[in-house]
Amino acid sequence: MRLRRVLSSLTMRSALTALMLLSALPALAQEPSSTDAQPSPRPGVALPPDFDFSRFRRENQAFPDTGVASGQQSAEGPGTPEFTWLRGRYENYPGGRGRRGGWWDTDFPDAEQNFMRGVQRYTFIDAQTYNTRWIDLTDPELFEHIFLYMTMKRVPIGGMSSGPNFSADEVAALREFALRGGFVMLDDFWGEAHYQDFLIEIAKIFPDRELVRLDLDHEIFGIFYDIDQVAQVPGRAVTWDYGSVTLDDPRYPPSVHAILDDAGRVMVVASFNSDMGDGWEHTFHEYYPTSMSNEAYRLGINYLIYAYTH
């Protein structure tokens, strides 16, 4: 039954991709090469519905790859803190790493930088606000870190065009990263179609491992903060559109799924029907529900502490 669903969504996805390809041709011609220096330039096409001006401003500044911005120096001395927030950049559907094919840089870098500010404040993890970066999954430097964040975002809801389409190299790197002890956090995919798509991608990485749904009694929900509900952190254009927020939209019941290693430790965690990235990104947005930002921080910090202890 499930297989049939996956197959049907595959064909649907292919059709949608073809359409998308046709309509995006002029834009693709202008898309810069995917190996550009950070930060990722904004593609010169019509602004997406979630365009953020503050972000536009920031991405014209030098990206603090390493080193410490003034005023952010840790009390623990000079040098780069041990923790660097990594956001994975991956092969998109139907191809390329730019925006129109996929959404790997959604909320980048506000989400992580806000979140890092929280991590610095609430935990003893050696982190800094601007010590965030994106990384190609095939970059060997991936293995110098233990935590990888990736958004599984696809547009639109219910559609299967766009989104990650991990290449063989990326799959191998992700699998090896997780097996050596790295922790992968996946975020921001909504609805059945996205879920099916997610299953396809995850099955590429771990064809022999079962995806398990984590219940609230799992250690990850109590390791730092006691989390008593998996929140549906609102995502823009899903349950939040700048004016109104639909909390606990019954169409998108949130859940957390994981791939475990042989010792039962979580290697990959995925927040389904929840957009933790938005929760972090919009911490200071007046219309965004603070409680939901809080939930995103709390769960995010729990993931981090879990990654550091398992």
Next chain:
Amino acid sequence: MSFFLDASTMEAIRNGQFSFAYGPHPLLAALLFMALPVVVWLLYRKTTRPLTPRWKALLVTLRSLIAMVLLFMLLRPVITTWQVNPQETYLAVLVDDSQSMQIPDLAGQQRRRDVIADELYADNGILAPLSQRYQVRTFAFNSQARRISGADELTAAGNASRLDQALRQVREQLGGLPLSAVVLISDGADNAGADPLTSAREFGAEQVPIFTVGVGQTQIPQDIAITEVSAASTILDNTLFDVQVNLAQRGFAGRSVRLRVMDGETEVASQTVLLGPDGSSRRYELEISPERREPILYELQVDEFDEEIILQNNRYQFLVDNSERPPLNILYVDGHPRNEFKFIRRAAEGDESLRLASYLQTGPGRFYRQGINTSTELSDGFPETAEDLYQYQAIVMGDIDRDFFSDEQLTLLQDFVAERGGGLLVAGMLDDTFADTVLGDILPVTPVRSEVLPTFLQGGIRRGNHATGELFVPRLTSAGEFAALLRLDSDDAVNRRLWGEMPALQGVYVTGRPKPGASVLLEHPILQYQNQAVPVLATQRYGSGRSMALTTASTWRWQMLMPSDDDSHQRIWRQSLRWLAQDAPERVTIDFDRAFYNQGDRVNVSATVLDAGYEPDNNASLYLQRTDPLGDVSDVAMSWDISEDGVYRSQFTADSEGIYRVLVDVASAAGTGIETEKQAAFVVTPSLREYNNAGLDSGMLGRIAEASGGRYYSLPQIQQLVDDIEHSPGAYSMEVQEDLWDKPWLLALLIALMSLDWMARRYRGLS
């Protein structure tokens, strides 16, 4: 009576025990002897027929000799010697009846036992003539002596030769009886530990000589012998055992043989080895990985050759105690979540012999405990009492602030290492404020404040534009290369190659010089401080414990930058943690006085009990439950050895071969928290001691004879012993004078001389 003089008579003559019973003054006797030829010559001045001078000289000589022999006999020559009255005294004959008597190393491949039986009991055996003069008491001895009455009672079955014990027993049994002498027939290979010379001297003091007879060849010409096997669990893995084998051989130099370790009928390990030169002993190593968690009896076997004289020592049983053991308890405190913490945890988690209880400060006012046994363990942070802290065998300190510890806790930490005998590892960078604390004492390196470091060594271990934050490949020192805790492979070359493949580390915390007693195992390849390479990993003993300093926080790179199926990181950490913890004493330890026992041996078992503060506990009550190989259970009380604090002893005899298990039950008077039970096992194996070093020890037998006033004989000379015994001075022998005039040879000489004289005179026609 023999025709010629007995050896004993000759000996007596040599010893000056010869005299004339009617002896005039020796000068007069000499004069008489000299006068005889003169008188004869005078009488031969005139003869009835003329004689040539030659004939005259001959006749004078013959007649003089006859006269001198007659004079000699008339003077009644005697030797003074000793004798016992027949059947009035006793003679003890002790025959070695241990397993070494089965060795067929005598002429014609005869067993020692068979030859002895012949020499004693056959038609011309020595017992018959001895019995004519003495009340002979024959004993067979191995670990004990027993009376025997015939050759068939010599079984050569005993697994020990205790000469001293045998001599003592004979003295006891024949005490009060007039014992003339002792005959001891043995290969002299004593393995009792008690010196038989003491007994020999006592016999000597009582004028009871011991006549020793050596049996066997001094060196067994063709034999391969397993002389020792020991098995110890490796530091890598408690379930992996190194088996060390000592192999001695003679007669098979350069041959290759196969060593096999058998678990019942199953071969669990084997190795082909090349034998060394003749008479040498070599050490070989095998590795076994027992599958059952219990004491297992293995048998090591080595190939048997047809020419070998002793086959019994080609097998050797040994015990490997692979019982479930409680894991080593290690406390890990860390000041913040960091990569190093994560991967040390992961390394320890995969090892059931380790329990890593960790206390991690995750955020302000927050901590996270892992690996805890009870909900209260570490709930108040770092333990404040010895009782709480001493339950761990080792402590790992991560990157943690000085404020985390009170002064008392630091003192406790020092006691933990120095008194309790635990291990301490500081992994990572130490806060400057620790520089003047006890940690500076405990650690193998001296922490220094960062401001006193030269500028180029400042900056700490974070990555950045400073030398101490750079990537580096640590250099393995020669101590490090052979340190068990850093071994990646038992083969030196492979180990070196694997270390060469390890990814670079990043960031080093600069400390002062290593302490004089410290060993540096890893050092920085470039950076130097005080003219020495900056240590990366160093260890030392501190008090009764040990300490280790790791000055980088990046060993996690050995995990993340190596393939996921590589276990170098886990291996190094498991070995290091086990090294830190494994020598910390336990509250109850059980020791046996020997590594293994043979049937009939006395087993001395001792238990050392420490109280909660790891001080010897003299007020515990201990019970020992013993399960023998047949499954029979018996209880033995253990009592405190008043001369040793905390030590309780018990002993019993091991009657049957196989594995014995003991369970010591401890009830501490102090009461709380004591481990109440402790298990151990020992093994009773077929003995090889009679087959190893089983060559004849004539030196020992000679010394016994000498110390007691007797004499040593080799087996072929045994007949001579019969006569010698009779004429040896002893407590019950009387001094007798033995006439020599009636010796047959003397009469024969006289008759011969007279006949010659007569024939000569007839020939010349004298009347």
